[in-house]
Amino acid sequence: MRRPRDSKSFREFDIVRKFKLSEKNVEKIDLKGDLRVALIFPNSYNVLSSSLGFNIVWKLFNKIENVRCERFFYHDDFVKFYSIDSLTPLDEFPIWAFAVNFENDLLNIISILKKKSVPIRNIDRRPFDPLVVFGGALTYTKLPVFDIIADVILHGDFEPMVENLDSVLEYISREKLVEKMAELHFASVPVLRKKESEISKISDLNLTIPASPIIFSHGEFKNRLLIEIERGCVWNCNFCMMGALRKPARFLNIETLKRLIMHTETCSVGLIASNVTDYPWLEEMLSWLEKNSIKVSVSSLRLDRLSKRFVSFLKRSQHAFTIAPESASEKIRKILGKNFTDQQIESALVVASEAGFREVKMYFMYGFDEEEESDLKKIGWFVRKAKRMGYRVKISANPFIPKRGTFMQNRKMQDLRVLKEKEKIIKNTVQHDASVVFENIDLSFIQYTINSAEGDMLHELIQNFENGEKLKFIVQKLAFK
Template structure:
């Protein structure tokens, strides 16, 4: 097997700094791989060449644990050489990061989609790389295009017209058997293999074998299945090995780069999924049942942290028991590292956790009320009181936090102006408390309110709910900004609602939308995305802002993560009635359909 090597700058690698070009014309940011750890360099001779695309910037891609894992799984196979592609600079031809080759040199073109908003970017990248976008128009002279990642797991249909094969679920279990099959066929890969893949591998979805029909209102009527393909595709899920099986290693940062979004952070997964049942959160539903990794698996992941990296970021803290957190923290401290936290549960700041935060000299902390008022937090099943947020803010300021970030969504089901005014009131009360504390300590804590627009996602109870609409979201945002304008020590930032609108269109899109995205990616850009879609005869509001009825067949139901539509519809009704839901109780519950109880 080829060894994973530290990267030395290859003279042939094109860099913007040197102005040198490789075999194509993409300019890579100066020395993009310089300082990167975890890079694979393998010879191509007699190996199956695989392109691995992440349709976003290098900084975002290099921080994505899923993409890193797939890169390793591919290259750990001795008969495979996998090279990565990220977004090139505008107008440039995409080339692989490792050897500067174009997409058309690869037999397999794999992509990992984490965010549905990146779907159009992905298609543009494929087009810029010289690929024919419509799968139906490609023959065996073209590479096979294979899709994966949580974005397509949630709903593969918008990218179905461009994709030959989807591999759905968690890569550790879904990818290796399919890869082994493809390696065995290499160099005689071809579309004739697709029906076999669909029939023999439960996580494989071959869109060409399924034919949608629609009713007169445009809603999906049925998916007709051809050949031996299953009626629905079950994503593969990882489980901890039983006694006697090979021990597992929890997910961790396999690529470390000074240019990554979390450049100085080594990330370790404490588990997958979440037991809290927040109704807006797609990850909390499709990763069911929630799984916490054993201390041994987490310890094994920590063993991979290079000595030079001092900070450890723990993912999945929401679920971890205080004793587990304490044990892991002690281990991290023992190794001379400090901890970093993405977001903290306001109602779970135990004295031990606060001690740990203080020892890690945390200066910025994030709390996520998500809903503007207590009523909305009941609707989304966040279950967080204002008092819990106020107390958490003061506790964090007391241990030296100088920036307190609050995440909140606008446009949640049932939201009214009164909810936004309640948020403004909470921020003012929080500010008063922090001010009093700051005066005593001689150091003020700033509040940063970060606002995003709510996007209804498939496989959540809000899959039935309409997106609030750009004009309404802008109005609510202005209301918030107006109320908080001039408040010293309070800053507000917001994502553009138009971006969320595009996500809302694609999130619950179908193949007809996918064909329009292909036309947009391949054609000349005239006007914004809304105008382009409308020009292609597609009404974006039909996808984003149409209320869905209980009982409607959804395009994403081609995937079967085990959650029943009955459960989701009942949860939606409970949400609208302002009733909270139960958290997961693995081993003692069958309510959503995923577990045997």
């Protein structure tokens, strides 16, 4: 790719080029097909670096004979959008496949479409516009907003889709490609009023290689080989889409895990799972990793299933201990389906302290109708308990957002004024004993609206995006209807 001449485009080009140079390939990916597919991560490069699913999809797309798939990421200042893999501008790709994992990714998708003069609504697109395809975690549920924006929605796990996509992806007109995609049982094609007949699910993680083909030098898991050891979840938390929509839990066999690590000759891995502590071969895995001096970071763990051995093992690779009580109140935790006690939270803190951890991060939600001031003040009680154990304490506090497909989907997000009052209570109870980061309430409301909006509310939301309204204005306009 020839370097751009104007300074603004070159700065954008150079940002992408430097990220590419920082990557270490551990698996060769051939980019040789005629049909160019832009696989777009609608968030920052740092977040992309930690997204194992995105990088597995990139690898699998390039196994399709006719396809040349290249990666893109979002940046507020980008206009051209150059691919990571060959620094080719996005305009040169006829298929734009977006990985949609969070509702607010849609804000960045809309930003890309507007910057590239592609209509936001699928019914307004022209024969020369790119084919807009949605995949990713949010396709396991059915969001009405997708039916307005996406030309094609691929629902579920990507691995079983590859064989079917191989038979339909070819260099033909946009109209004919849409018609062929409509034949896929896991695809929705809104403009043809065609719904998926089933959601694609991989039955066995050992059938493919659930590891990243790249080791990244950026992001949460930098300089580590990412390996997925569990997909789905064994638990049934009432607020969570993972447990509700992605059952059954499927695990990577311990022997496959060993082979993957030995093959790449890495000494650092990141284990991806809904709860690493649910892994059936956990003790055998720990023994093998210890024997081979492999450092490990984990994506998530359950505080009521922690052993002293496991926490001590983590301390060798991680400086901070992270848990998600979700609520400081046992009453609220029972409503959420998180049935562990105050004593179990305290025991987890003790075990980690004895292992040598001196920093703890705790995740809490707030904004439940049953919540009283005393429930929120209990956060301060846990903070001071941890501080007496010698911890530096960090708190992440997020408003509760009801999600489609979960047991709590019919609840409403609390009034923004109520949530701001609850924020104040949490700040006052924690005071200077911990650093607290609150999720932006306006962004939380947009997330809730994107997930729940239907009918007139949905079309008004899209209209506001088309008009380029500021986020604050959209929130003020829709929040109090």
